[in-house]
Every structure is written in C-alpha cells, then in structure tokens.
Amino acid sequence: MSTAREVNFDGLIGPSHNYGGMSAGNLASAKNEGDLSNPREAALQGLEKMRLLVRAGFTQGILPPLPRPNFDLLVSAGFGGSDAEIIEAAAKQAPQLLKAAYSASSMWAANAATVSPSADTGDGRLHLTATNLSTMLHRSTEHPDTTATLLSIFEDEGRFGVHGALPAHADFADEGAANHVRLCGEHGGPGVELFVYGREAGESTVGFPARQTRLASESIARAHHLAPDHTVFARQARAAIEAGAFHNDVVCVGTLDTLFFHELAFEDTKATLAAVRRAGEGRFELKPVMVPQAEVPVEDAITSYLFNSQLLQWPGEDRLVLLAPMETQETESTRRFCERMVAGNGPIGRVQYVDVRQSMRNGGGPACLRLRVVMTDEEISSAHQGVMLDEAKIDALQDIVSRTYRDRLSPADLADPALASECRIAREALLEALDLSGLI
Template sequence: MSTAYEVNFDGLIGPSHNYGGMSHGNLASSKNEGDVSNPREAALQGLEKMRLLHRAGLKQGILPPLPRPNFDLLASAGFGGSDAAMIEAAAQQAPALLKAAYSASAMWAANAATVSPSADAADGRLHLTSANLSTMLHRSIEHPDTTAALLSIFEREDMFAVHGALPPHADFSDEGAANHVRLCAEHGAPGVELFVYGREPGESTVGFPARQSLLASQSIARAHALSHDRTVFARQSTAAIDAGAFHNDVVCVGALETLFFHELAFEDTDGMLEQLRRAADGLFELKPVMVPEAEVPIGDAITSYLFNSQLLQMPGEDRLVLLAPLETQETDSTRNFCERMVAGNGPIGRVQYVDVRQSMRNGGGPACLRLRVVMTEVELASCHQDVLVSDEKIDALQAIVSETYRDRVVSADLADPAFADECRTAREQLLEELGLSSLA
C-alpha cells in the first residue's frame, strides 16, 4: 500500500463574489440576496483557512476562480458586440442572466467534481469527473472551465483520468463531491465510496429540487472503475431536502472510518448503514456518529452548517477534528452537541471554529470550499506544483487579492463594464501566480 494524503483543493474565491440569491433551496443564499458583499474579505478568509490547515501539517491545494463574467452565456442568449455592449444590454434586458454570468459560485469546490483515488479504481488511476451542475443556471456554466482547470493540474494520463461532465439533462443531474463520501481505514488503502442521491431518472420532486440523480451517481461509479462490492448508493431524505439540505454535505460528512450525519439525512438510515458495513467488511469497522433531531433540530443543523464542516485527521492527534464555521459555535444546540461529543470517547475529539462568514452568507461552509483529492506521494509529485500551498504562495495570493479585489459589491456594480475589466485583471494575476496563465 502506497503512502497517500488527503489533499484539500480549495476554491479561490473570485473577485465577482456577490449575493445574487440564485440558488433555489439554499436558504442562506435566498436570505441574503441583494446584500452588499465583500469579495476581498471573502477571498482573504478562504486563504487564511488554507493557511491554517497547511500550518497544521495537512496537504493543501488551490483551484483558481473561473472567468467572470461568462461572456459565452451572454452570447448564447443573443447578446453581441463588444464586451461592454453585451454587459450594458444584458443589464437592461436580462439582469438575472447577467447575475448568472457573474456568479462566483465555483468557489465552492466541493461541487467541482467527484473524485475516486487510485486505490479504489480498477485501472489504478486517480479519477475526477467534473459536475454538470445542471439544476441551477448559474452553476451549469461552470463545468467547461472546471474541466480545463483540472486537466491543467492533473495532466499525466497514465496517473490521472479527468472526465468531462455528464450530459446536461435532468436524469444526469450531478452536483459533484457534495453528494459523495469516501470511507477507509487509511487514505492509501482501498475504501468504500458512498454516493447519495435525491431522485431517480424521470422522477419529479415537489418543493425544493433534489439536485443529485441516481443515474448520475451510477454513471460516475462506472466511469471511475469502482468495485461494485465497495460502492453504496443511498437516498437523501425528502425531509432534509425540504428543510434546505440542497446537498448531502449539509447534513453529512465522513472521514476515514467515521460517518457523521443528522438523524434525518437519509431516507433509510438503517439500510444505508447496513450496506456500508457489508461493503466495508474486511477493510475497516464503520464508526457512525448520528446527531439526533431531538438534540439538534435539522433547521439548526442547516443554518449553522454543523455538517458542512471539514472532518480531518490532524497530524499528532488520535481522534478526528471537525473544522466548523463560527455559526456552529454561535448556535446553542450545535455548540452544546459539539461540547458533549468531544467530551466522550467517540471518533471526533475536537472541534475548531473558523471564520468563513462571506461564504456562509451565500450558503457555503468550510466543506463547500474544498474538493478532497486522495493522492499518493508519486501522484502528488506529478501534479501541477504551483497550485500547492506554501506560506509564501498564500502571501503572494493575498497581496494580489488586496490590490485587485473590491471590498464592496452590490448588484448595480454588475452593469459597469469597468467591473468586468477589474475581474479579468485580478484573475489573470492570480493565474500567473498559480502557473496557470494558459487558462486566461
């Protein structure tokens, strides 16, 4: 078994970060629609989270922001002429479309792709499938640029298999790793992959949309050459979706042998756990940690983002660490539960709180901001090295952000062609620092 690491590739928050309120079913996004955002603060908060984990001894990478505004979207809608002309016309005739073109939602890298490590794949390669994010217009435009970025970072085809997005049809609706959990004894060992879906092909839903389809999850498992015996498909509960858990990672997170989840997360909790135990037989002993509805109402779990936290194996610590947003600490039920949990002898021994408020107000916690990629030492040495974090790299990126990002953005700013120029200039400088200028 090769030595392997869980590398967190965080999305670098882009200069067009704004509160557009475009994500139906995401309560925080809807609540803060139209508020003043601070892209500079948002990006600096994200970079400080990366620095925190890097200094703790974890491996950390960066995914660049995507080009915004997305002029391809505007052109597809019939707008033409110069960039400035397209922006001005869209602002007058289709302001909602212009908001979608400017969306910085790719910052939530947990939705960028689904990842299976080489230890799980029959062909011995690390597999990544870009998510089509077809449920929401503003996210459906991400995958071509996401795929290009992943191909630039994971270039070697003998080690890495980067798959394009699934067809953009409702039956193939795919939201990436936000609906996927890998469990294992240790990162370099074969594991069990849990795919969570909200609906089956052809099935319609009432209320908030069930974004992940069973067909999408099954298709990705096939493309990643996963063992049927080590793959589990479980349905997310309608109660969780209707309460605002638009992705499974709003009510569930896992790491190593531990699955940490809310009582209402799954349609059939007992059946899901039994499937996991059978799949894990001979590999590891599953350690489920279920949070009862009576102790943490699902509404509190969702608004505090207790589960949209990073569950981490910190060097030198015997038990896992939950990296949670400050909102979890500020909510009585979740704070009290965390205190009781770490006082016990379960697999989670510490909770650490982190400030990502700018992201949280748009509906994304610490877990949303990262894509977990399990990599062997050889794979880590073979990927694009300029996206791997060091203190110096973070310092350089923070300097660019401080110089080029605005500290205040409102919806009216999107109509200003000068803002588009600022976003392009900022991204080009960031790409140069990351050695990815070819993506400009």
C-alpha cells in the first residue's frame, strides 16, 4: 500500500466575482442578486483559508481563474468588433449573456472535475474528468479552459489521466466532485467511490433542476477504470434538491471512513449506507454521522452550509476536523449540533470556522472552493510545482490581488470595457506567479 495524502486544490476567486444571480436552485445566489460584491476581499478570504491549511501542514494547491470575459461565448452569439465594442453591444442587447461571459464561478473548484486516485483505478493512474456543467449556461463554457488547466498541472501521462468533459447533453449533465465522495481506510489504500445523482437520463423534473445524472456518473466511473464492486451510485433526495441542495455536497461530506450527512440527503438512506458497507467490506468499516431533520432542519443546513465544509484529517489530531463557514456558527441549530457532536466520542472531534462570506453570498462554502485530489508523494512530485503553495507564494498572490482586483463590483459594472482589461492583467500576473504562462 502506497503512502498518499489528500491535496486540496482551491480555486482562486477571479476579479470578475459578482452577484449575478444566475444559478437556479442556489438560494444564496438568488437572494443576493444585484448586490455589490468585493472581488478583492473574496480572493483574499480564499487565500487566507489556504494559508490556514498550509500552516497546519497540509499540501495545498491552487487553480487559477479562467479568462474573463469569455469572448468566445459572446462572439458565438453574434457580437463582433473590438473587445470594447463587443462588451458595449452585449451590455445593451443581451445583459444576461454578458453576465454569463463574466461569471467567476470557476472559483468553486469542487465543480472542476471528478477525481479518482490511483489506488482505486484499474490502470494505476490518477484520473480526472473535467465537468461539462451543462445545466447552467454561465458554467457550461468553463470546461475547455478547465481541461487545459488540468492538463498543465497533471501533464505526466504515465501517472495521470485527464479526460475532457462528457457530451454537453442533458442526459450527461455532470457537476463533478460536488456529487462524489471517496471513502477508505486510509488515503493510500483502495476505497469506495460514492456517486450521487439527481435524476436518470431522459427523466424530467419539476422545480429546481437536478444537475447530475446517473449516466454521467456511470460514464466517469467507466473512464476511470473503477471496479464495479467498489463503486456505489445513490440517488439524492428530491426533497433536498427542492430545499436548495443543488449539489450533494450541500447536504453531505465524507473523508476516510466517515460519511457526514443530513437525514434528507439520500432518497433511500438505509439502502445507500448498506451499499457503501458492502462495497467497503474488507477495506474499511463505515462510520456514518447522520444529522437528524428534527435537530437541524434541512433549510438551516443549507443556509449555514454545515455540510459544504471540509472534513479533514488534521495533522497531529486523532479525530477529524470540520472546517466550516462562519455561518454555521451563527446559525443556532447547526452551532448546537456541532457542539454536541464534538463533545461526544464520534469520528469528528473539532469544528473550526473560517470566513469565506464573499463566496457564501454567491452560494459556495469552503468545500465548494476546493477540489480534493488524493496523491502519492511521487504523483505530487510529478505534478506542476508552480501551483503548490507555501506562505511566500500566498503572499505573492495576495499582493497581485491587492494591486489588480476591484474592491467593489456590481453586475452593472460589467458593461465597463475597462473591467475586461483589468481581468486580463490580473490573470496574466497570477499565471506568471504560478509558472503557468502557457495558459495566457
């Protein structure tokens, strides 16, 4: 059994971070639509979360923001001329499309890809499949640039298999690691991969969209050469989706042998847990931690993002740590539950709260901001080192953000052609600092 660790690749929040309210089913996004955002503060908050983990001894990576605005999208919609002319015309004729072109939602790296570590795959390589995010227009254009970024970081084909996105059809709707949990006895050992979907291919739903299909999850499992006996497909509860759990990671998070979830997370909780136990037999003994609806209403779980937290094996601690947003502490039911939980003798021994309010107001907590990649030491050494963070690199990135990002931005400001130039200058400086100039 090889030694491996969980590496968090956080998405760096981009300079066009704004509250455009484009995500149907995401209650926070809708609630704050049109408000002023602070891109500078947002990026600095994310970098401070990364610094916290670096200081604790975690291996921390980063994914740069994608190019914004996405001129390819605007040109494909019939706009032409200079950059300024394209922006001016789109602002007048198709403001919603301009908002989509400026979306900074790639910051939520949990939607960048689905990841299977080499301990689980038939060919012994670490596999990553970029997500098509086809349900939402503003996210559906991300995958070409995301794939290019992943190829730049995980370029050793002998160790890594980077797959492009699935077909951009409703039957293949895929939202990535936000609907995927890997469970195991230890990170370097073989595990169980739990894929959670909201609907079958061809099935239509009324109300908030179910963004993940079973076909998409099954297709990724095949591409990653996962053993069927150690792979589980479970349906997300429709009640959770209707309550605003647009991804499974809004009601469920897991790591190692622990699955932390809300009572309404799965359509059939008993069958889901039984399937995970069967798949993990001989590998690990599942430790489920269920939060009852009677103690924490699902609405509170979603408002506070209790489950959209990072569940971590903290260096030097014998129980897991839940890295949760401040909103979890400020919501009475979730705070009380966390206090009772850590006072017990269960697998989660501590909750640490972090400030990522700028992201939270757009509907993404600590877990949304990171892509978990279990890697061996050899795989870490083979990956692009420019994106591996230490405090000096975090300082350098924060300096770029402080110099190049605006401290206030409204959706109406997207009509300003100067913003496009600012976004380009900021991204190029960030890419140079990460030794990723090939992506410019």
